[in-house]
Amino acid sequence: MGHSLLEALNVRVVGSGDRILVLAHGFGTDQSAWQRILPFFVRDHRVVLYDLVCAGSVNPDYFDFRRYTTLDAYVDDLLYILDALRIERCTYVGHSISATIGILASIRRPELFTKLVLIGASPRFLNDKNYHGGFEQSEIEKVFSAMEANYAAWVNGFAPLAVGADVPEAVREFSRTLFNMRPDITLFVSRTVFNIDLRGVLGLVRVPCSIIQTAKDVSVPASVATYLKNHLGGRSTVHMLDIEGHLPHLSAPNLLAQELRRALPR
């Protein structure tokens, strides 16, 4: 990939301003998910958008099944992009899997980030003793087998669940992006995601974080936000959004934008 990575991952820089804002989408979406958030920031920020390699909008040939076995490879991509754009300081907004990527990136290169905004982040999705991640291993296996059995049906069932609220537009949008992913990649990435466990390394984060969490999220229980806040090494705050769903940027863009504005460093 190398030189063409920027192109392959559809990196876009929009807006003007001194401050740089990186918007990183989560699992099952692509950068179009930020479409309704973007207008709020383009005037006073340079906004960097990119697609994760697993996104449906990226040529699946780029998805190297050997490379993307852990999130570190995604972190490499992110850092590569930031370096290639000669970005020295930025605010990073990451949703779901990208929030995790942001955490890892900030551990590796703390000087790059002024602040992390983590939307729907979870250090670990599986339950453990003394930790409630929201999923049992057996549940996960069920999800995986459902995915294998009939991807389309799974998407149609999962999308409304993830969006959580009755916003057909958001459900449609999420189904679209989710369906754009090639199913084997989806499955592979979900396995990767459910494998991650960041709990041990949260203390290494020194960058201040804002954790944005919706009141009801199928993927991330609200207690996880508190867990994050307590274990992250830097200064961190939790912003609870009084809405439902894992994808507030699709289902309640306005609310999220306000919250983001507040969370951004001034």
Next chain:
Amino acid sequence: MPTPVNAARQCLTQESAAALDEAVAVARRRGHGQTTSLHMVSSLLSLPNSPLREACARTRNNAYSTRVQFKALELSLSVSLDRLPSSQASKIEEPPVSNSLMAAIKRSQANQRRQPENFTFYQQQQQQQQQYSSCSSIPVVKVELQNLILSILDDPLVSRVFGEAGFRSCDIKMATLRRGSSFHPAHLLGCTSRYKRPSPPLFLCNLNGLGEVGGNKGFSFPFMGCFSGDENSRRIGEIMLRDKKRCPLLLGVSACDALRSFLETVQRKIKGVLPEGLSGLSVVCVKDEILRCLNGDGDDGPLKLRFEEVERMVESCTGPGIVVSFGDLKVLGGDDANIDGLRYLVSKLGKLVEVYGRKLWLIGAAATYEVYYKILNQFPTIEEDWDLEILPITSLKFSVGGTYPRSSLMESFVPLGGFFSMPPETKSTSSNACEYVVRCHLCNEKYEQEVAALSNGGLCASVSEQCQSSLPSWMQTAEPRAQSGPSSIKGKDDSLLLSAKVIGLQKKWDSICQQHHFSQTLSKGYTHQIPRFLGFQVAEDRKEKASNNNSNNSNESSNEQGNKKVLSSSSTDLRQSSSLKGLSSSDMLSKANNLSVLSKSSEIPSESNGVKSRHFDSLNASINGGRRSPTSVTSVTTDIGLGIISASTGREPKTPVDQSRFVSKCPSQSSSCYYRNNQMHYDVKDPKSLYKALVERVYQQEEAISAIIDTITTKAISCRNVWINFRGPDRLGKKKIGLALAEILYGSTESLIYVDLNFPNEMTHTETLFNRQVTNKYDLTMRGTVVDYLVEKLSKKPSIVFLENIDKADLVVQNSLFQAMKTGRFTDLRGREVNISNCIFLGTTRLLESSQTICSGKKYTEEDILRAKGSSIQIMITFDLNDDPTAENSPQSDLFLMNKRKLVGRRTSTDQSESLEVTKRAHKASNSYLDLNLPAEGSEICDTRSGEYSDSDSSSENSKSWFEDFDGQIDRTVDFKPFDFDALAEKLLKNMSECLRNVVGSECSIEIEPKVMQQLLAATYLYCDKRVEDWIRNVVHRAFLEANGKFGLNARSIVKLDRCEGAASEEQLEGLLPARILIK
């Protein structure tokens, strides 16, 4: 360079190759030098059962008949083909394939390779090739016809040809992809019957990954070569190759597993995981020795032996070096660890690293950061001594989480190519769908009338003419031929024709509306935008309906995009131009009128008693355009209603003023003039009565009110939207004005759209009560943005938009507001647009001019009053007995006495306010009431204000400069005075004591607790004087009577109104004025 036909043919399936041959034949016939995409299209269309033709038929626009559209397509295609240069030389036998066509073939090849069903196939092929031959070139993908069609449609030249015939290539693509007749989102998302295969396709992991799954090593994927699945080990290796910080410390819940697997990799010498430079490493694990050394007995012998062994190994080592694993850091950090042993260990390891440098690595793991932190606390230099680099381990090894899936992933899957997923594409479709402007309802009415006439009376000559003329010229020529077809088809065609006409009408009225009518009200078309977003399903439904149902055509076709470029007919144009004339002539008239209105309105505030003022009905209110059918070309009278108002003496401002109407024929108008004036939805009837009404509802803001009315009357005449900014304190007063304006000017309070742009601001009780009166209120939990909300509401009817805290507007709102001010249109993020003339925009801000401050020594501040809560009120009777023992003890009764004495002393004097002052001071002295008035002096407002600004907006200076800009552009900025609550309190107290005196008749004194006073003030602020007066007259009066009966009040008694905590019933909590006062 053109490609020879044979080479191109190799990339195609049989079916596609046949199409190519046909295209080549077309090119040859026409004597063209190359076979281009256009030839290909022509060949694809002429194929028997052509899938392209079929797809076109399914997407065809219901504005035109199928055949007409196909005819048009044929024409435009042949015209484009004609334009291609024909080769001068003699005819080429096989015109080679042009670059653009070849590119299309390549594109479809790539696309096809990406499809999952094919994916495995090609991988297999590739593998085979690699196995059996050294030739590793990309396998030849035979392009299927469908894919070829899809990519040919991407050719700009081709899509232009289709566009000219009213097709959109992306529609055709959709239609190509979904071939079934039933249309369901699931189908859209990829389950097309075409891809269903008898057996589930082999996919990725069911291919040959069976049996090899599991284990730590080498999970091999069919096509990826050796797959180690051990990203972590690779990263460890990377760190070890560095010059500095080269000893990895794995951190993470699964770090120990990662460590184990790394060591295993090294020991087993598995290739392909570690970088080249590290092959041949050896591992020494000192974990067990450490454990023995640190635990209990402190036996460090084995450890020392081991270290000696390590030293020997390093010295004799030929490979890259030795890895010393100290295992889990937890052992070192354990509470019962032998501290001496630990010290020895740490220094020894550090020495090893120091001495042997490049040849020796340490490696270890820790589950959490805390474990490492503990060690770090004990040995702050350990990081440098050991040359450690922390490596976060975030996931278990891949194979641990379960075996890799091997199944048939989904039966059918169509990756929807690029065109479905791309954000820009989505955007463009959505904006296309919604760009048209909503007609105002009058126009809509007219339009519907005409449509009704059309569908009832069949074909109306002039309309059909108009319709024909609106089609491109070549389409017109095609029309007669279409009509000469068999009668059954003709019937269908007629309905389609009708719908085309309806569209013509729609266009016409749209343009009329756009030109003349600024008030955009809800039209049916508006609701159509929403289904548009529901996907393509609607379009399909619509088409079906359209073919069956003539009368529905008006609605059905409104969104069809093919019609976008159909120009409004010439006849409409004619009318428009003449109507412009009409406008200008009437403008003159209205200007004359305006003058008089202006002069009147300026006098208003100063005039004390209503002189009969003649006032024009703002010209806009009641001018009725003549209703006429589009065919009649006779002269039309234009009615200009000049309302003569004989108002202003009447007490009730709300009663509609009688208007006598002058109907005048516009002298300057020429014959066929269609004229329609702007329909203003609010009319400033009588500025004076408006003023009165406002003053009655909103106290103390006379100056502001007159300024507002002045602006509105002036602006209303020029038929523009009005922008006023309310600046300063008195939040409720501003809202009241907004509400009152909505009621008076627009007829109902529902016409007030309320948005608080300072979202996080929580509502105080009083405001909550007030906001119940506001029906249209934006709530942040609503899914749309503020702009979406405004557009939606404004498109229903013109309204007053009340933007509270406009200085806090976010970027999107800021931009929209600016744009709206400039263009008179509000556009939301989806491209919906709404006209905002006749709307009044009221912004409020608590900011004053930067120099001004609102600090003053007021006792009751707005903040406090707004914060007041409703509670029940009780009366307590105390007596002024100096020897009362309780009075001496409790500070509270002390306070009563103090007040009483003062009150008794000068009860009759006018300075009741001072008595309150004393109350307050007394409270200051007694700590029990600290939270009431004392901290709430004006200074607090300043504090909260500056506080808010410091943290409310990330770009406060930015938004401020925006706001200054905004302030400069709006019509008027009105300053509000702070509401004088103290005077009001005085008045209330006076009323109360008067009431008491009426009951008791003697000189007994009254005392009102500050909290109760706040509550009453809030009530007064919220409702109006009268309601509170009534309340005093009824409720308080009754309570006094009761108290008098119970206790027998005399001159020495003090009646005290206090809050009654805890005993509040719901009904009392509702409002601020309880229905009953308890007596104690």
